[in-house]
Amino acid sequence: MSLEEVKQQRLLTRKNMSRIRTIVETSESKTGKILSPIELKCRLGILDSYFKQGLGYQTQIEKLDPEDNGRGDLEDLYVTIRSNIQMQLGEDEHNSTFPESSAAIPVSHSKIPALKLPIFCGRYSEYKNFIASFMHVIENESSLSNIEKFNHLLNCLQGQALETVKAFQITSENYSKALDRLKSRYDNSTLIFMETIKSLFELPSAAKGGASQLQSLVDNVSALYSSLLSIGSDKNISHLLLIHLVMDKVDEETQKKWKESLDFTSLPSWEQCAKVLERRCQFLESASGSLSFGDSGKSSYKQENRNKPPHHLIGSCSRFKQLEIADRFKEVKRCKHCARSHHSLLHRAPTSNKMQSVSLSTSSLEQPTQPVSTAATHTHQEKSPQDQVILATAVVLIRDASGCFQFGRALLDSCSQVKFITEEFSRKLRLPRERHHVEIQSIGDSVTNIKYKTSATVKSRMCDYETPLSFHVTSQIAYQPEAEFNITSWNLPANIELTDENFFKPTRVDLLIGTEIFFDILSIGQIKLAPGLPSLQKTLLGWVVSGRYQRPTENSSSICLLSVEESVDANLQRLWKLDEPSKADMWTTEQRNCEQSYLQTVQRNAEGRVVVKLPFKEAPHCLGQSYATALRRFIAQERRITRCPDLHQRYIAFMEEYSRLGHMSIVKKVDFDNPHYYVPHHYVLKPTSTTTKLRVVFDASCKSTTQRSLNDFLAVGPTLHLATTVSIISLHTYC
Structure with missing residues (x-):
């Protein structure tokens, strides 16, 4: 008001x-x-x-x-x-006495109803119970104003039911409108009936055979059956039961078609469901279709094939056998879609929602009769010992599934109509993927099938530029420098900031950004270094390096062919060397970094303990909250071990010893502003052990609220017993 x-x-x-x-x-x-x-x-x-x-x-x-x-x-x-x-x-x-039930004295506004207010979360089968209780407790209370009743109504609603009336402003006039809105939304006899049928199949089974479980099952079924009889008849119940059983066995698309056919004003019957299923069967049969020939110059042959039954085979066709050999080839090879020399089953359809054809070939653009959506992708392959074309790369920020930004190396390609992301990088970001079949056809008719696409937000490290993009997921992006080259003589300007400072090093490419935003990110500013050197271009992502680089001429080694007669012993020794296990360095980059971190941080303190820093492979700022999970698991374990006094005493003794040895201590003050992680633990029993029958294991792989654990941020070191294995193999080889 x-x-x-x-x-x-x-x-x-x-x-x-x-x-x-x-x-x-x-x-x-x-x-x-x-x-x-x-x-x-x-x-x-x-x-x-x-x-x-x-x-x-x-x-x-x-x-x-x-x-x-x-x-x-x-x-x-x-x-x-x-x-x-x-x-x-x-x-x-x-x-003097006064009757409390007198209608002349209204109930005070502040008096709370004695009955507990009902709760409604949006289930159709619960609406009638809710509205009946609410009208009895709140609506019939004449001393309450409409605004107070409206507030009570909002407190009783949850989930989808609350969203239905949440947009109404809390006024006296809108109270009745909110009730009408709930009634029109949830007072649907058809939906209530169908949801009650579904509830019958969701009842828990009385598998243990207990009397209480069996009685509960009987009571629930009887109550649901009475509810169904209040809306429909036994015939309606049998029809809906049959429909539910059938719909539970069909695919999701058929279920969707059935729900679309309902008008929700009357209870459906099995006859209506059967008609929808038969129509669906007819559609699927017509969509699958049988094999048919292409267009032919002989109309009599086409007319005869139209009159043949659906399973007419080419090997049993009398008319086809009467054709000459050359005519037979024409009939089989001619496509009925484009009349070109290939079979109809090999015809490449235009772009659709289910399949896209992305091609580099320019011949398709010269054929006006066949509109094909084309797109170009980058191609870089040059094996010159002295000349190399450097493509523009940039280090950008990519938002992952938890909302944090991570670094990624992007290749800027002005000749690509599609954008790519490597599968390894998309898994690292935990980006959601959706099926999207794309066929990438490059130079030389090489075909790459893309099955998924995803979306991510790309942000510049140099400014506030940020844009959402969709990427096609591929196994790898080919470009990277073949070998590191020296740039000390380039005389790069000191006042510019390169977006990819390691452009001259062999580093993997995580993204490919195409023409869609390539020219949008270009800025005014270009520097030509010197003849034979690439150029510097200013972009919103920072300065990038691109162009042809001519390496200095190096002395080439001379090669000649010699004919040398070697002894049998020398050849035998060479054969033994070939059989020896390879001693090549099998460590990955992560394993080397982990080993290097260990060597740099390991030390022994005054008490003789070995102290080493955790080998983080990335900053742990994306660690989420872990306290609630650790506390929940601790309480569950306490509740479990208190049932066994002996087990409880062993657990307490182990934890006291763990604390006495200095392996753990009480944390009196936690800095919640910095990344932190609570490591859950659980006990492990080994009754056959003669020393420690119970020990405690800490689980650093437990996920936090960002779906990442402490172990996800730690590097994995090399296998320590690899050398022993090689020695054993070598011993067996020469024995």
Whole structure:
């Protein structure tokens, strides 16, 4: 209500209170009707009701107009009238009785209903129970205003039901509209009936054979059956049961077609469902189709094939056998879609929602009769010992599934109509993927099939530029420098900041950004270094290096062919060397970094303990919250081991020893602003052990709220027993 409307309501309340004052004062002066003690108590109850109603209006007015001072006048009027009534009652106020059920005294606004308010979360089968309870507890309470009823309604709703009426503003007029909205949304007999049928199949089974479980099952089924009978008949129940059983065995698309055919105004029957299923069968049969020949110059042959049954085979076709050999080749090789020399099953369809054809070939653009969507992708392959074309690369920030940004190396390709991301990098970012079949056809008719695509946000490290992009997921992106080259003589300007400072090193490419945003990120600014060197181009991602690089001429080695007669012993020794296990370095980059971190940080403290720093392979700022999970698992373990006193004592003894040895201590203050991780633990029993029958294992692979654990951020070192294995193999080889 507006401010004027609320003030008008307050004025009416004051008039009613003034009317009671006039009646009481007349009774006191004995110039009119003298009120009995019971009548005075009735007037006192009505006065209390009006006063509380007036205070409610006064509170609304003060919210809209803080300068209003009507509260004091209202209180003074109430005190005057109430004092007069109490003076006239005297001792009778405590002696006389008054019926509490009298309709003349409304219930106070602040009185909470004795019954518990119902909760409704949006299930159709629960709506009627909810609305009946709510109307009995809240709606029929005449002392509550519509605004108070509306607030009670919002407190009773959860989930989808709350979203249905959440948009309404809390006013007296909107209360009835919110109830009507809930009724139109959930008071649907068809949906209630179908959901109740579904509830029958979701009841838990009484597998253990206990009396309580069996009785609970019988009670639930009886209640659901009674609910179904209140909406439909036994025939409707049998039809819906049959429909539910059948729909549970068909595919999702067929289920969707069945739901689309419902009008939700009447209960469906099995006949309606059967018609939908038969129509679906007819569609699937027509879509699959049988093998047919292409267009032919002989109309009689085409007409005869049209009249043949669906399973007419080419080997049993009498008309086809009568053709000459050359005519047979024409009939088989001619495509019925484009009339070109290939079979119809080998025809490449234009771009559709299910399949896209992305091609580099320019011949398809020269054929106006076949509109094919084409796209170009980058191709870089040059094996020159001295000349090399450097493509533009940039190190950018990519947002992962948890909302954090991670570094990625992107290749900027102005000749690619599609964007790519490597499968390894997309898994690292935990990006959601969707099926999207794309056929990439490159130079030389080489075909690459892409099965998935994903979306991610790319952000510049140099400025606030940020854009969402969709990428096709591929196994790898080919470009990277074949070998590291020296750039000390390039004289790069000191006042520029390269977006990829390691462009001259062999580093994998994580992304390929194509023409879609290539020219949008270009900025004004280009520097040509020198003849034979690439150029520097300014972009929104930073300065990039691109162009032809001519390496300095190096002395080439001479090669000649020699004929040398070697002894049998030399050849035999060479054969033995070939059989020896390879001693090549099998460590990965991560294993080398882990080993290097260990060598740099390992030390022995004053107590003789070995101390080493955790080998983080990336910053742990993306670690989520882990305290709740660790606490939940700890409480569950405590509850489990308290049932076995002996096990409980062994666990306590182990943890006390663990603390006594200094392996753990109490954390008195936790800095929640910095990355932290609570490691859950559990006990492991080994009864056959003679020393330690119980030990505790810590689980650093437990996921945090960002679905990443501490182990996900730690590097994995090399296998320590690899050398021993090689030695054993070598021993067996020469024995």
